[in-house]
Amino acid sequence: MNKAELKNVTFRYMPGTVYETLALNDVSVGFEDGKITGLIGHTGSGKSTLVGMLNGLIRPMSGEVLLDGENIWEKPKNIGSVRFRVGLVMQYPEYQLFEDTVEKDISFGPKNMGLSPDEISRRVKEAADIVGLSGKELAKSPFDLSGGQKRRAAIAGVMAMEPELLVLDEPAAGLDPVGRETVFSAIADYRNMRNSTVVIVSHSMEDMARWCDVLTVMADGGVLMTGSCEDVFSHAEELKKTGLDLPQITKLMLLLREKGVPVGENIYTVEAAYAALTEIFGKRASLKRI
Amino acid sequence: MKNISIGQYYAADSPIHRLDARTKLILAILCIVCTFICKSTFAFVALMIFGVLLVLISRIPPKVIFRAMKPIVFIMLFTALINIFWTGGEILLFEWKFIKVYAEGLYNAAFMTVRIIVLIIGSSIFLTYTTTPIALTDGTERLLSPLKKIKVPVHEFAMMMSIALRFVPTLIDEADRIMSAQKARGTDFSSGGLIKRAKALIPIIIPLFVSAFRRADELATAMECRCYHGGEGRTKLHVTHLGFSDFFALILMIAFGAALVLINIYASKYGLGYVMP
Ligand SMILES: Nc1ncnc2c1ncn2[C@@H]1O[C@H](COP(=O)(O)OP(=O)(O)OP(=O)(O)O)[C@@H](O)[C@H]1O
Ligand SMILES: [Mg+2]
Numbered sequence: 001m002n003k004a005e006l007k008n009v010t011f012r013y014m015p016g017t018v019y020e021t022l023a024l025n026d027v028s029v030g031f032e033d034g035k036i037t038g039l040i041g042h043t044g045s046g047k048s049t050l051v052g053m054l055n056g057l058i059r060p061m062s063g064e065v066l067l068d069g070e071n072i073w074e075k076p077k078n079i080g081s082v083r084f085r086v087g088l089v090m091q092y093p094e095y096q097l098f099e100d101t102v103e104k105d106i107s108f109g110p111k112n113m114g115l116s117p118d119e120i121s122r123r124v125k126e127a128a129d130i131v132g133l134s135g136k137e138l139a140k141s142p143f144d145l146s147g148g149q150k151r152r153a154a155i156a157g158v159m160a161m162e163p164e165l166l167v168l169d170e171p172a173a174g175l176d177p178v179g180r181e182t183v184f185s186a187i188a189d190y191r192n193m194r195n196s197t198v199v200i201v202s203h204s205m206e207d208m209a210r211w212c213d214v215l216t217v218m219a220d221g222g223v224l225m226t227g228s229c230e231d232v233f234s235h236a237e238e239l240k241k242t243g244l245d246l247p248q249i250t251k252l253m254l255l256l257r258e259k260g261v262p263v264g265e266n267i268y269t270v271e272a273a274y275a276a277l278t279e280i281f282g283k284r285a286s287l288k289r290i
Numbered sequence: 291m292k293n294i295s296i297g298q299y300y301a302a303d304s305p306i307h308r309l310d311a312r313t314k315l316i317l318a319i320l321c322i323v324c325t326f327i328c329k330s331t332f333a334f335v336a337l338m339i340f341g342v343l344l345v346l347i348s349r350i351p352p353k354v355i356f357r358a359m360k361p362i363v364f365i366m367l368f369t370a371l372i373n374i375f376w377t378g379g380e381i382l383l384f385e386w387k388f389i390k391v392y393a394e395g396l397y398n399a400a401f402m403t404v405r406i407i408v409l410i411i412g413s414s415i416f417l418t419y420t421t422t423p424i425a426l427t428d429g430t431e432r433l434l435s436p437l438k439k440i441k442v443p444v445h446e447f448a449m450m451m452s453i454a455l456r457f458v459p460t461l462i463d464e465a466d467r468i469m470s471a472q473k474a475r476g477t478d479f480s481s482g483g484l485i486k487r488a489k490a491l492i493p494i495i496i497p498l499f500v501s502a503f504r505r506a507d508e509l510a511t512a513m514e515c516r517c518y519h520g521g522e523g524r525t526k527l528h529v530t531h532l533g534f535s536d537f538f539a540l541i542l543m544i545a546f547g548a549a550l551v552l553i554n555i556y557a558s559k560y561g562l563g564y565v566m567p
Contacts, residue, residue, distance in 0.1 A: 016353075057470050080478060088474040095464075096471035098496035108493065112476030143500065157475060 002030035002066075003165050003197040004054055004086070009063035011049055023049040025221040026063070031165070036191055036198040038208035041218030042243035047201045048091060050218070051169050054199070055086035067165070084113050087163030091170045093154035097142035102133065102153045105142050109161040127160035130193070131186045148179040155183065159190055166190060167199045172207060180204075184211045205247040209233070209268035217244065230266050249273050300419045304349040305535065307420045311429025313536040314416045320543045321412035324550055325405045331397075331563030333553045334404050340546060341408040348415045358414055359407070366406050373399035397564045427452035428526070438521075445521025453509070461502060468497045 011024040023046045031037050031054075041047050052058040053065050056072050056079040064071045072082045087109075090096070099105040106127055110120045128138055131152040137145065142153055155171060168187065172180040184207060191198050202208055208215060208229075215232040217224040219242035225232060232239070236246055245251075253267045253276070263276045306314070328337050345355060379394030417426060431448035438444050472493045473479070479490050558565045 018351075052470070055474055057473060080476065083474055083476055090467065090471045090474065093471060095497050095501055096468060096475070096493075098493050098500075109475040112478075161475070 001033045003033040003068065004199075005030040005066040005069075006050065006053060006060075007064045007066065009050075009053060009060040009065065011053070011058060011061055013049075015061070022221055024053075024060075027221070027223055028063075029216060029223045029226065031197060031199055032214060033197055034191075034195055035213040036188070036200060036211060037214045037216055038212030039199060039201045039216050039218065040203070040205070040208055040244060041224075045218040045242075046221045047218055048169055051088065051167050051199065051201055054165065054167050055088045056082045057088065084161060085163055086165045086167060087158040087161050089155050089158045089166075089168040089171060091173065093158075093171075094142075094147065094150035096154055096157070097150060100141055101138065102140055102142050102145065103128075103138040105153060106138075106157045106160050109157055113161060123160040123162060124156075127156040130159060130189050131156045132182055148175050148182070151175065151179070152183065152186065155186065162194060163196065164194075165197045165199070169201045170203070171200065172202065172204070180207060187211070205245060206249070206269070209247050209250075217242070229268050233266075233268060298418060299422050300350050300354060302349045302420075304347060304420065305539075306344075306348045306415065308535065309420075309539055310530050310532055310536050311421050311425040312433050313532065313539060314421055315426075315429050315433055317539060317543050318413050318416035320540075320547060321416065322409060324543075324547050325409050325412070327547060327550045327554065328401070328405065329554045330557035330565045332557055333550050334401050336546075336550060336553065337408050338404055341404075341411045344411060344415055348420055350415065350419050354419075355411060355414075359410060362406070362410065366403055369402050369406065370399040373402050394564070398566065401566060423455040424452055427455070443521075445524070449521075457502075457505070460505070461498070464501055465494065465498055468494050 006027050006029050009024055009027045010022075013019070013021045013023055027046075027050065029050075039047050039050070049058060053060060054067075056065070059073060059076075065073065067082060067086065072079065097105050099108060103124055106124045107120050110123050115123070124138075128134075133149065133152055133156060137149060137153075142150060145153060151171070155168070159166065166187070171187065172183045175183065187198060187200065188211060190196065200208070200212065212229070214226065215229055216226045217232060217239065224238065224242060225235065233246055233250060239245065246254075247268050249270050249272075250268050253263050253273055254265075256263055257265070262280065263273075267273050267276055309317075324340075325337060328334050345352060374391055374395045375389060377392060377395035377398050379392035381393035382390060383393055383396070384391040421429070427448045430451070431444055434442070434444045434448075469479070475493075477490050477493055479487065482490070554565070557563055
């Protein structure tokens with residue numbers, strides 16, 4: 001079952017001018033219910049545009065956007081309710097923070113939904129919990145937080161709306177390894193708690209391989225392929241042609257295979273590589289590593 | 291918001307694009323003067339031809355120019371209507387209760403419309419469409435540089451102007467992005483009363499100001515790191531010189547102005563066409 005689906009969607013920026021760009025060209029793609037889908041593609045391949053379609057920020061020029069099988073533009077007046085069901089975290093979301101405390105900022109979305117004060121405070125607490133913001137940070141001004149904390153506060157602001165479909169555009173861009181880990185595990189936690197569907201846009205093959213169930217590859221305003229990590233990464237040549245690459249660890253493992261080390265072919269995370277190598281070289285190697 | 295096209299440079303290769311920015315500044319001023327010199331039918335016909343020629347020479351698609359006109363259509367209609375109904379005269383064309391329309395009124399309305407159109411075409415073609423903001427501020431600075439003798443901070447004003455111009459598109463982009471982000475969190479900009487709509491702007495304005503201040507701060511640091519210390523002793527990388535074509539263009543423009551004056555004089559002497567009072 002697809003939670004959300006695009007059917008033959010086309011979109012141009014600034015139509016009728018010399019700056020006209022075809023951002024999406026007859027795209028049809030589905031996002032499976034309850035899965036974490038990773039959206040990858042080179043710069044300018046149309047990822048952000050596609051993601052903006054899902055909650056009705058951008059209206060397709062032709063084609064349909066379906067949510068639970070219903071066209072979201074059936075009644076354009078009701079697009080507001082779609083935005084409550086599909087939460088979108090934009091690229092660099094920390095610039096949307098504006099309230100005088102983090103807590104108030106997180107409650108901005110739920111307040112717009114017209115929820116009761118009790119419900120709002122419950123949601124704010126839960127969302128803050130998921131992204132790992134403590135009570136001390138909730139009372140601070142959002143402008144006094146560190147970059148990573150700001151990012152998490154902004155993500156919590158969307159999670160607090162408890163969307164059925166959570167969409168994040170480059171949620172970990174510009175963060176350090178620990179920051180990336182926190183953000184992605186918060187997203188995974190959210191999915192597990194709410195049984196919701198998640199779409200993540202990212203440039204990092206490593207992160208995508210580690211956290212996503214399904215990968216969708218975009219190139220030049222179209223969808224190139226969709227499938228599990230194994231499926232997608234087995235098309236290494238095609239990926240390279242569109243300016244993408246395999247995860248570093250996978251390339252290392254393939255190199256080792258070439259040199260005669262009998263590691264498996266489908267290794268996409270450091271953990272898996274570690275397990276495979278200890279199996280071959282035994283515990284001695286793993287002890288030396290420590 | 292992306293459709294704001296006034297004040298946008300249009301890259302093309304045309305004789306007007308190649309003129310020096312200083313020349314174009316003077317030409318723009320002369321062009322404005324010319325529109326106000328016109329008083330008679332023939333002068334306005336000449337002015338219209340001038341406007342069309344200007345568009346053709348500049349190689350800017352008429353489509354782009356029409357788009358820039360859209361926001362001022364209302365102003366044009368308004369002045370035209372005022373002229374039609376409020377101009378007194380001798381030849382009465384139409385009367386209904388207290389509304390009287392004279393032929394003079396129609397003439398005035400048509401003239402004012404032509405005037406506004408050529409005014410916009412002239413100033414936007416000479417200034418924004420064919421000149422980059424940087425060249426424009428540079429030109430302004432050099433044109434006004436004699437004022438430095440009487441301690442007017444010309445360079446500083448020019449720098450402020452170019453920084454402001456440089457950040458207009460950036461801030462529009464930013465506002466667009468913040469608006470989308472808040473829409474995604476359920477802000478509704480398009481319904482409710484005036485107060486509700488004004489309140490809905492707070493989540494836009496605050497982040498916009500925060501980021502504008504941050505950018506200003508970063509820019510100031512970056513400029514200081516590159517030893518910017520004002521205009522004193524500062525030289526230019528690209529020094530442009532006035533060439534033959536610049537003088538030619540200026541002479542052409544002055545000749546056109548003189549021709550308009552002559553047309554006006556002859557028209558009123560021999561009663562050719564309608565002459566504005
Ligand atoms: N607001 C806009 N106005 C005009 N063109 C745009 C706008 N936003 C994007 N584009 C163009 O549309 C195309 C797709 O852009 P999009 O932002 O969807 O790419 P992306 O895959 O998200 O890239 P990135 O990885 O760099 O974020 C690009 O060619 C881009 O130049
Ligand atoms: Mg993007």
